[in-house]
Amino acid sequence: MVFSVIAFAVMxxxxxxxxxxxxxxIVFFRSIGTLVFTLPLILKSKIPVLGTNKKLLLARAIVGVISLTCFFQSLNYLPVGTSVSLRYTSPIFAAILAFFLLKEKIKTIQWFLFLLAFIGVLMIKGFGADVNTIGLLxxxxxxxxxxxxxxxIxxxxxxxHPLVIINYFMATAFVFGGLMSxxxxxxxxPSEWVLLLSLGVLGYIxxxxxTKAFQTNETNVVAPLKNLEVIFAIIIGALWFGEIYNLLTLLGVFLILFGLVYNIYIKRKKIKN
Structure with missing residues (x-):
């Protein structure tokens, strides 16, 4: 998951x-760059392209495209900081959905830690003065x-196979993004071509x-690690865009790390017991 969030932060x-x-x-190029990797690898490894559970695979692909599209659309109405902050509520929604759909148990302290990590994200990104209702939705x-x-997932x-799951998502995004663009x-x-195509490479990684992370561990353990992307984004923002972060931001980083690390400790302790 750490490798994943680094790649997504750069993307x-x-x-x-x-x-x-x-x-x-952007969605179109995000998908086409990844398909260049997944299709040849699937064919070379003689993995069934359509997989076995086609309904779940297609559902994951459609849900992923909806999420990606709505996030990009929100940027037309809200500041980037507000959009990114609010999207990082997804681990909380994942934990709630997993509780009802997968019957994964969550301790009270874990809910508190999820909230703590989310507060940290808000402290880092902050909210704009005006929150547009359409953008918020x-x-x-x-x-x-x-x-x-x-x-x-x-x-x-x-x-x-992880490649099949990714291929479904990217093929759906390719068709949707291509038609809509x-x-x-x-x-x-020429330089923009390189950057646009790199989106697919980074997205693939x-x-x-x-996908591998969610296939090998419980949702409420892996999903909160997605918040680490904020920390990597801070580092990239400082080095690439010259962004400056204050003490409040650093406190937010601490809250995220504390919430994530302690949550993993609780889950590991539960597994050992």
Missing amino acids: NAVVKYLSAFNVYQ FVLTSAVFQGLVFVL RKIGSKE INHWTNPT GQLYM
Whole structure:
């Protein structure tokens, strides 16, 4: 999961740099770059392209595309900091959904730790003065569906190869992003082509390791680790965009790390007992 969040943090930085492009075009390039990796690997390994549980695979793909699209749409109405902060409620939604759908037990202290980590995220990213209602609905919808993605991957488990799961998601995003970007296409420069295509490479790495993480452990252990992406984003923001972070931000980082580490300790202790 750590490898996953590093890849996604770098990918998000590239998306921020390419903010002049329409969101559908970003989704399209995000998918096509990953498909270049997944399809040849699936064919080479002679893995069934369609998998075994087609309904769950397709559901995970559709839910993932909805989440991704809603998140990008929210950026049209809200500041980036607000959108990113609110989307990081997805581990909380994942834990709640896993509690009802997968019957995964959650201790009271874990709920408190989830809340603590989320408060840390809010302290780092902060909220804008005005929160647009439409944008708020978009980003919260994205967070809920992102939480459902975590649960569906856990539900699929090790029955499907990670490449098949990723391929379903990217193929769906490719079709959707391609169709929607027809009327919103912007011709990239040579350097922008490289950056746009790199989104797929970084996304592939992030998606592969995230899928492996959820296939090998409980949702409420793995999902909160997604918050580490905020910390890596801070480092990249400081080095790449020259962003400056204050003591409040550092306190938020501490709360996230404390919430995540202690939650993992509780779960590991429970497993040993």
